[in-house]
Amino acid sequence: MLAVTILGNNSALPAFDRHPTAQVVTMDDHVFLVDCGEGTQMQMSRYKIRRSKINHIFISHLHGDHYFGLIGLITSMGLLGRTLDLNLYASPALEDIINLQLRVADIQLPFKLHFHPLVAQGVILKEAKLEVLCFPVYHRIECWGFRFQEIRPVRRVNPEKARILGVPSSFFERLKWGEDYITKEGNTILNADATDPGTPAKSYAYAADTAYDERLIECVRGVDLLYHETTYLKDLEARAINRFHSTTTQAATIAKRAGVRHLLIGHFSSKYEKLDDFEVQARELFPNTDLALEGVTYRAGGPASAATTPTEPATPPLSNTATTSSADTRAAAPKAGTAKDAAPKKAAERDTAAKGAASKDGAPKDGVSKETPKASSEGA
Numbered sequence: 001m002l003a004v005t006i007l008g009n010n011s012a013l014p015a016f017d018r019h020p021t022a023q024v025v026t027m028d029d030h031v032f033l034v035d036c037g038e039g040t041q042m043q044m045s046r047y048k049i050r051r052s053k054i055n056h057i058f059i060s061h062l063h064g065d066h067y068f069g070l071i072g073l074i075t076s077m078g079l080l081g082r083t084l085d086l087n088l089y090a091s092p093a094l095e096d097i098i099n100l101q102l103r104v105a106d107i108q109l110p111f112k113l114h115f116h117p118l119v120a121q122g123v124i125l126k127e128a129k130l131e132v133l134c135f136p137v138y139h140r141i142e143c144w145g146f147r148f149q150e151i152r153p154v155r156r157v158n159p160e161k162a163r164i165l166g167v168p169s170s171f172f173e174r175l176k177w178g179e180d181y182i183t184k185e186g187n188t189i190l191n192a193d194a195t196d197p198g199t200p201a202k203s204y205a206y207a208a209d210t211a212y213d214e215r216l217i218e219c220v221r222g223v224d225l226l227y228h229e230t231t232y233l234k235d236l237e238a239r240a241i242n243r244f245h246s247t248t249t250q251a252a253t254i255a256k257r258a259g260v261r262h263l264l265i266g267h268f269s270s271k272y273e274k275l276d277d278f279e280v281q282a283r284e285l286f287p288n289t290d291l292a293l294e295g296v297t298y299r300a301g302g303p304a305s306a307a308t309t310p311t312e313p314a315t316p317p318l319s320n321t322a323t324t325s326s327a328d329t330r331a332a333a334p335k336a337g338t339a340k341d342a343a344p345k346k347a348a349e350r351d352t353a354a355k356g357a358a359s360k361d362g363a364p365k366d367g368v369s370k371e372t373p374k375a376s377s378e379g380a
């Protein structure tokens with residue numbers, strides 16, 4: 001399974017009970033963290049994502065709303081006695097930043113940090129069943145997108161057919177990868193005669209903060225699930241261009257032209273309390289669009305309503321989350337947090353929940369003032 005759980009869907013400021021960007025990508029045995037805005041640890045606790053499962057963290061760029069939670073997370077991992085190595089993939093400057101923070105605080109971590117500087121498009125992590133690639137996106141500072149790609153056999157062996165044709169079981173693994181079998185007599189058994197089509201490999205692409213740029217199309221072409229930022233509604237296209245961000249229409253255009261299956265939109269500007277129009281506008285061009293809502297898990301390759309509402313009940317104390325080892329991190333707990341809420345919610349219901357995050361007078365719950373953020377900080 002390949003799925004993404006949203007921990008933070010806002011840009012720049014936390015507002016309206018929305019948090020700066022962070023996501024968890026689950027594939028094979030991995031739990032990958034993608035971006036780590038302020039508050040990510042609290043969101044991980046809320047949705048029962050265990051720190052101890054995370055061995056690879058991918059940071060798109062060094063605007064604070066994408067990594068200001070990182071030093072806190074790393075420090076907590078140390079306090080909790082982590083010994084496994086931790087891999088960080090980011091712009092080269094991150095190494096100096098983290099090392100300075102550790103040095104001035106006189107912190108000796110009990111585990112090793114490996115910095116993997118992102119310098120060129122290509123594969124940055126490869127294992128037998130998956131690979132992760134980075135690609136440039138187009139923002140005010142250097143910024144990277146990530147593509148998570150399953151690696152699966154292209155064919156499934158049909159044991160009955162294979163046996164009748166005389167293919168030995170020792171050759172089955174090679175059959176799965178499309179090879180023909182040559183008999184001792186030199187006859188060729190065509191792969192297609194002994195196999196059936198395999199389950200297609202799934203893919204997820206994360207296009208972080210970016211202006212509309214058609215060079216992205218090839219990087220995300222054909223993915224099952226694309227996250228593309230939509231900081232603004234379509235009427236603010238000029239502002240989006242000016243600040244190297246995208247609108248609903250622009251994200252939907254990329255999704256459509258890249259032939260992706262399902263679009264997730266997020267990184268909403270703090271100027272918007274309600275998100276309904278984001279979904280409406282994107283769906284005008286690309287109907288299979290969903291809002292990236294915090295606490296919801298979206299499966300790559302799932303149906304249009306693939307958002308699965310989390311099934312874990314109550315939020316555990318912060319200190320317990322790293323030491324438990326059996327919880328299913330593939331589904332996170334809903335904000336309302338009870339198992340009986342487990343039925344998948346329709347988009348409209350989820351919107352209502354999102355709208356309900358603000359108090360009746362319209363002020364965000366967390367006390368952030370309703371004033372429009374200053375131009376320099378909006379949509380970082």
Ligand SMILES: [Zn+2]
Nearest residue numbers: 011065209380
């Ligand atoms: Zn941002």
Ligand SMILES: [Zn+2]
Nearest residue numbers: 063139209380
């Ligand atoms: Zn940014």
